Amino acid sequence: MPPALAESSTLPYSPVEVASRFGTPTYVYDAATLRARARSLTGRGATIRYAQKANNNTAVLALLRAEGVVVDAVTAGEIHRALAAGHEPADVVYTADVFDRDAVEALHRHGCPVNAGSPNMLAQLADAGLEHLPVTLRLNPGFGHGHSRKVNTGGTSSKHGIWHEQLEAVLTQATSLGLSRVRGLHMHIGSGSDFAHLHHVCDAMVAAAEAWKAAGGHELEVISAGGGLPIPYRKGEDEPLDLDRFFEAWTEARDRVCAIVGREVELEVEPGRYLAAEAGSLVAEVRGTKTQGEGDDAVDYLLIDAGFNDLLRPAMYGAYHHLEVFAADGRELTRERDYVVAGPLCESCDVFTQGDEGVVQSRRLPVPEPGDLLVIHDAGAYGAAMASRYNGRRLTAEAMVIDGELHEIRAREPIDEQLRYEHIPDQLQ
Ligand SMILES: Cc1ncc(COP(=O)(O)O)c(C=O)c1O
Structure with a gap:
């Protein structure tokens, strides 16, 4: 069965289609x-x-x-x-x-x-x-x-x-x-x-x-x-x-x-x-949620497969990006919760909801299941252009919506590519 189309009032594409065609995380430009x-x-x-x-x-x-x-x-x-x-x-x-x-x-x-x-x-x-x-x-x-x-x-x-x-x-x-x-x-x-x-x-x-x-x-x-x-x-x-x-x-x-x-x-x-910021968004997959602490002090984390290596602005400037959750199977998302949205990198600042001085902040979002999608809006400028391979991550795929059709404009970097220019001297073999 083809994946259900997740509709958005603002996106010119289906995040579910992006995830199934290009994987995640993927930048999409309109x-x-x-x-x-x-x-x-x-x-x-x-x-x-x-x-x-x-x-x-x-x-x-x-x-x-x-x-x-x-x-x-x-x-x-x-x-x-x-x-x-x-x-x-x-x-x-x-x-x-x-x-x-x-x-x-x-x-x-x-x-x-x-x-x-x-x-x-x-x-x-x-x-x-x-x-x-x-x-x-x-x-x-x-x-x-x-x-x-x-x-x-x-x-x-x-x-x-x-x-x-x-x-x-x-x-x-x-x-x-x-x-x-x-x-x-x-x-x-x-x-x-x-x-x-x-x-x-x-x-x-x-x-x-x-x-x-x-x-x-x-x-x-x-x-x-x-x-x-x-x-x-x-x-x-x-x-x-x-x-x-x-x-x-x-x-x-x-x-x-x-x-x-x-x-x-x-x-x-x-x-x-x-020219570029509002044309672009980053589609990531929700990989899990977890709660740190108990009772009134507890903080809920929503964990996605994009990190600051893909989009640096929140970690670098405390920049704000609008976030939207989509159900991968098209079901209605009825419950909401306050989440700190974080990525997979081994750095505490790998958080997409933070203020100027790196203070983590919560954002009210629909409660997702692993496998659902999170779209980070207005990411077309200083997004992919600042991406890195930190923690051995691959450079993100990029796609463009042209006349209603999705086209790949940059393939996700193969893992092997990371080793292409490295050499282990014989003395170390
Ligand atoms: C020389 C120069 N021109 C233009 C710009 C564009 O700035 P912005 O992306 O905020 O429009 C920059 C950004 O740093 C710049 O260094």
């Missing part, structure tokens, strides 16, 4: 949601550059390319992924604070533009004979913002970007190094933003344009704004995003920059999670 998010940004007079660190599966990169979205890349590996997905080298901006040797080689081969986040990178570009590449400068505006201290992207406690007060010196350095196409400014707004903060960043960009003009010697052709487009992880609670206001603020900043430098300046926005 092509229609990815397209809808892309289309909500394009056609507003800005280049949309997807920060692929959020989700660098090549199927996702190919879908976004078809929507007219270009990409960034933090490593040679991400350049490779973008090109494999059909992006043109000129459309892939290598953006980093550290220029490693793999990246030097990739830039030699493909000639991608660079977004430099450290003064040393400019000298290293010149040393590598890459003075001709188009360069933007990632500035640290001196203040930051983020949904957690760990993602704060500005101020002295952030390693990111060139300190804003060093801009003129760095432009002078670029001239003396012979960098011929230093052409733009980038600032990261911080992930999950508010408008007071956004205006602050826009003003910092305008101030940087003044410093650029004062330094002379390089044409400012583009300003680029990273992040700053949050998604509502807590449905019905998080403030809805006002995209019109976001673009109005940046268009106005761009116009001010144009007036300062006396030429047309292109606007680029660089979201990651906004």
Whole structure:
């Protein structure tokens, strides 16, 4: 008998079908949601550059390319992924604070533009004979913002970007190094933003344009704004995003920059999670429940086959993800209980319901049986992209719903693959 279809009001697929076809845990992305998010940004007079660190599966990169979205890349590996997905080298901006040797080689081969986040990178570009590449400068505006201290992207406690007060010196350095196409400014707004903060960043960009003009010697052709487009992880609670206001603020900043430098300046926005997060969910299997303690102090645990190696955000940031339980056999789930939801890893923090400081929290959920399924919502960004093999786990399978059909876009990694590059020296045999 075919498995019963477990219906969800929000999911565009059956978790039971996902589990039976691909096993668990499996990430599933909805092509229609990815397209809808892309289309909500394009056609507003800005280049949309997807920060692929959020989700660098090549199927996702190919879908976004078809929507007219270009990409960034933090490593040679991400350049490779973008090109494999059909992006043109000129459309892939290598953006980093550290220029490693793999990246030097990739830039030699493909000639991608660079977004430099450290003064040393400019000298290293010149040393590598890459003075001709188009360069933007990632500035640290001196203040930051983020949904957690760990993602704060500005101020002295952030390693990111060139300190804003060093801009003129760095432009002078670029001239003396012979960098011929230093052409733009980038600032990261911080992930999950508010408008007071956004205006602050826009003003910092305008101030940087003044410093650029004062330094002379390089044409400012583009300003680029990273992040700053949050998604509502807590449905019905998080403030809805006002995209019109976001673009109005940046268009106005761009116009001010144009007036300062006396030429047309292109606007680029660089979201990651906004494009990918809501399109993805992680389907896991419930493997058991257990109770620690007795009486009023007792804590009920719901144990699933996904761990922080598959989805790190709760363990890393105390991030919240909406959870939903589905009966594998389609029966009605009538009872509820408060559960701490935990995974299989040998780490106490392998918990999907925890707060900022790692304090475990309970969540009211239907009482499942082993074999039922738990879906972790809004996991399309910083999910599979951050997955690891910790505890000898296999990298998770990924699937995509395209026109109502499920397609595998990454097979679950075979266990043997883990040993492929390891060697036991003869002396130890
Ligand atoms: C340079 C750059 N741009 C864009 C982003 C995207 O941020 P988010 O995924 O929050 O939109 C990041 C994230 O860290 C980043 O480092």
